Amino acid sequence: MARERVLHGNAVIDIDVDELVKLAAGFDVPRKTIHKAWGVALKKAAITLRRRSLNEFKEVAAPRSMAMVSRRIMPPFIFRKSGFGLDEIKLWFGLNRVKVKDLKGRITGKEPPRHSLRDPNTGRFIAASERAGSWSLAFNSAGELGTQTYDNAWRSKDRKNILSRNASGRLVAAAVPLYDKIHVRIEDNVIADAEELVLKYFTHELQWRLKSGMWKGDLT
Structure with a gap:
């Protein structure tokens, strides 16, 4: 890409x-x-x-x-x-654009649920991001950038960033336009x-x- x-x-x-x-x-x-x-x-x-x-x-x-x-x-x-x-x-x-983790604000919205389902072919856990479902997260800027919404996204482990996968399946961090x-x-x-x-x-x-x-x- x-x-x-x-x-x-x-x-x-x-x-x-x-x-x-x-x-x-x-x-x-x-x-x-x-x-x-x-x-x-x-x-x-x-x-x-x-x-x-x-x-x-x-x-x-x-x-x-x-x-x-x-x-x-x-x-x-x-x-x-x-x-x-x-x-x-x-x-x-x-x-x-600036990554969400570099800006002050709040992350709100529905995240994909945690689960223990395994792929029947490989036996590996199925990533939550790959499961069917509808969820989105929003970043509410503490400044004047307003609210940005990200579909099919989830929080990073440190809870400070929003992650999703692009069209090629690559993991990317959400960013805010300036x-x-x-x-x-x-x-x-x-x-x-x-x-x-x-x-x-x-x-x-x-x-x-x-x-x-x-x-x-x-x-x-």
Whole structure:
């Protein structure tokens, strides 16, 4: 069976260069100071954007471990482009399905009964998953992923996961889709305010360098 396609989201934050030039023109400092302030502003913004993305992911998915979330929200990339300089940030976040065992929530529903029936031909116990019957389990997310239902499934031995067999008979762990929920939240609550955040950091950095006299070291 082919491996499930990995879903991910990319969010490119374009900064209005004309707005930057106009903003920088209001500070009587060397061009070198402006570029330094811009570089620091982008780095600070990148850290803030990642932290906000992690918080959104945590709120929606309710993961058992933040380590899993950290692997999915990569540190933002900062691209150098022509003209003013650093004028683009790119966020990458993995949105492929997450196993039930990695999320907080409750598993409810009817499981296949335990039994001691043997196959008349082989003498082996017949797996409950292979017996005729109708049952299903549901995972109720502690976050905002709602309820997912899995037919002909049963709990794992540790009771934290839901297992079933795919079309080829292979045992697989149930997973919960993330793409729609997470992508929309990050777009609305993180990316929408990103440019404003960068410009705010840029302004504060220029003000600090001007007030502290740090800009004088850039005259040489």
